[in-house]
Amino acid sequence: MNKKLKILITNDDGIDSPGLKELAIALNKIADLLVVAPDRQRSAISQAMTIAAPLMPHSLNVAENIVAYAVNGTPVDCVKLGVSSLMKEKPDLICAGINLGPNTSVSVAYSGTVAAAMEGVVQGIPSIAFSLNSFSYNQDFKSAANYAYKILNLLIKEELPKDLLLNVNIPSLAEREIKGIKVTHLSNSKWIDAYQKRIDPFGREYYWFSGEFVNFDNDANSDDNALKNGFVSISPIKVNYYRSEYSSLLEKIFL
Amino acid sequence: MNKKLKILITNDDGIDSPGLKELAIALNKIADLLVVAPDRQRSAISQAMTIAAPLMPHSLNVAENIVAYAVNGTPVDCVKLGVSSLMKEKPDLICAGINLGPNTSVSVAYSGTVAAAMEGVVQGIPSIAFSLNSFSYNQDFKSAANYAYKILNLLIKEELPKDLLLNVNIPSLAEREIKGIKVTHLSNSKWIDAYQKRIDPFGREYYWFSGEFVNFDNDANSDDNALKNGFVSISPIKVNYYRSEYSSLLEKIFL
Numbered sequence: 001m002n003k004k005l006k007i008l009i010t011n012d013d014g015i016d017s018p019g020l021k022e023l024a025i026a027l028n029k030i031a032d033l034l035v036v037a038p039d040r041q042r043s044a045i046s047q048a049m050t051i052a053a054p055l056m057p058h059s060l061n062v063a064e065n066i067v068a069y070a071v072n073g074t075p076v077d078c079v080k081l082g083v084s085s086l087m088k089e090k091p092d093l094i095c096a097g098i099n100l101g102p103n104t105s106v107s108v109a110y111s112g113t114v115a116a117a118m119e120g121v122v123q124g125i126p127s128i129a130f131s132l133n134s135f136s137y138n139q140d141f142k143s144a145a146n147y148a149y150k151i152l153n154l155l156i157k158e159e160l161p162k163d164l165l166l167n168v169n170i171p172s173l174a175e176r177e178i179k180g181i182k183v184t185h186l187s188n189s190k191w192i193d194a195y196q197k198r199i200d201p202f203g204r205e206y207y208w209f210s211g212e213f214v215n216f217d218n219d220a221n222s223d224d225n226a227l228k229n230g231f232v233s234i235s236p237i238k239v240n241y242y243r244s245e246y247s248s249l250l251e252k253i254f255l
Numbered sequence: 256m257n258k259k260l261k262i263l264i265t266n267d268d269g270i271d272s273p274g275l276k277e278l279a280i281a282l283n284k285i286a287d288l289l290v291v292a293p294d295r296q297r298s299a300i301s302q303a304m305t306i307a308a309p310l311m312p313h314s315l316n317v318a319e320n321i322v323a324y325a326v327n328g329t330p331v332d333c334v335k336l337g338v339s340s341l342m343k344e345k346p347d348l349i350c351a352g353i354n355l356g357p358n359t360s361v362s363v364a365y366s367g368t369v370a371a372a373m374e375g376v377v378q379g380i381p382s383i384a385f386s387l388n389s390f391s392y393n394q395d396f397k398s399a400a401n402y403a404y405k406i407l408n409l410l411i412k413e414e415l416p417k418d419l420l421l422n423v424n425i426p427s428l429a430e431r432e433i434k435g436i437k438v439t440h441l442s443n444s445k446w447i448d449a450y451q452k453r454i455d456p457f458g459r460e461y462y463w464f465s466g467e468f469v470n471f472d473n474d475a476n477s478d479d480n481a482l483k484n485g486f487v488s489i490s491p492i493k494v495n496y497y498r499s500e501y502s503s504l505l506e507k508i509f510l
Contacts, residue, residue, distance in 0.1 A: 043307065046331075056460070110302055122361065193378075
């Protein structure tokens with residue numbers, strides 16, 4: 001990649017997220033950017049897309065000299081609209097994030113941030129999802145954004161496969177305290193679902209999701225454990241749903 | 256499976272969908288059902304889940320003697336809430352559909368119907384997504400529902416793996432015209448994204464998704480071609496995002 005990189009940046013926390021702003025400021029040093037992000041918080045929106053309503057992007061600046069569009073849609077909408085309609089040329093890379101909260105293990109299925117990167121590779125564009133291991137609203141994203149910049153600098157020396165899809169999780173630590181990078185696999189973890197049942201002022205029952213994320217994995221090279229041990233976790237992921245190993249069972253049942 | 260099957264039924268077209276009703280009527284002949292479905296149309300909602308608002312189910316009947324809950328959430332919410340809170344025992348099977356419109360190939364990533372079945376296997380419950388190859392609002396789902404019943408009758412003779420996830424697409428044909436069942440793989444197809452740009456009455460630009468689904472696959476055993484040729488398509492699918500084959504490339508770049 002010799003000429004200046006073109007990067008589409010998006011997220012699922014919405015256009016006003018500090019994680020998006022810091023990622024854009026950091027990557028603006030090495031790339032031409034377009035930011036296209038949901039106009040509001042869309043966490044856990046997965047690969048949802050808008051098919052029964054129109055999208056109306058409006059432009060704004062997320063930081064000095066960084067042009068952005070806020071879109072009344074999902075992260076996947078932002079990638080699709082950005083690549084097909086808002087950018088003059090196909091981007092070299094899609095970067096999503098920096099998400100407030102980790103996206104490890106089974107959470108990649110629900111995360112809108114990871115979904116944006118999945119949509120990138122569906123479009124034939126190498127894509128990276130960045131998430132920070134903190135849920136604090138006062139979180140400083142600068143250390144994580146610097147790490148995103150370092151990761152990009154290492155990646156752009158390579159010819160990247162078009163289906164390269166990286167899920168990056170960054171510890172919530174000062175930069176000097178981060179132990180380095182680990183190439184990881186998604187951990188064997190799950191959400192133990194629970195809903196708290198409550199009663200509204202009119203006597204009606206309602207339920208709040210209160211699931212708990214439980215890590216069953218002891219491998220230091222799993223994403224959750226790398227994070228816990230102070231490493232940046234980079235997991236290669238893919239989107240491939242066909243399960244060939246059950247074909248013969250089904251042929252026995254149905255044919 | 257000797258005692259009477261317990262099935263949780265959901266969909267993404269919403270509680271008032273005729274496809275949901277016909278599926279419930281058909282499966283009620285062989286199982287104890289609970290229907291838990293979104294209170295409105297949620298097509299293309301993928302594996303989105305509700306984490307920042309409470310869910311308020313309300314009960315109703317979708318057909319005579321078939322109890323249902325309508326939920327202000329997504330198909331994944333319906334599965335999570337149904338299994339964890341609304342059903343006394345874990346169901347033996349999750350069935351989603353019958354969706355108005357096919358869910359083949361890459362569309363499995365966006366479909367809320369398929370997502371509900373994916374959530375089922377995340378919960379350790381064999382799950383099936385049923386979709387009909389028609390977008391007509393006047394569609395008769397009876398023939399498709401009869402086929403769903405036939406498929407269930409063949410399946411329940413077996414001990415099903417807990418991670419069995421079937422994506423079933425049914426041609427929009429009278430039952431006698433359906434050629435039979437094919438066990439298929441997801442076809443090599445894609446959405447060529449396009450957005451029609453229009454101007455609203457106040458001069459603002461907006462965009463309608465107008466992508467086109469293109470099938471590049473010639474294999475008669477792909478889901479799209481099975482459907483086209485008049486067969487019910489049953490594809491085994493899975494949810495597994497880790498891509499081990501790129502680990503060494505990443506270790507070369509980052510470590």
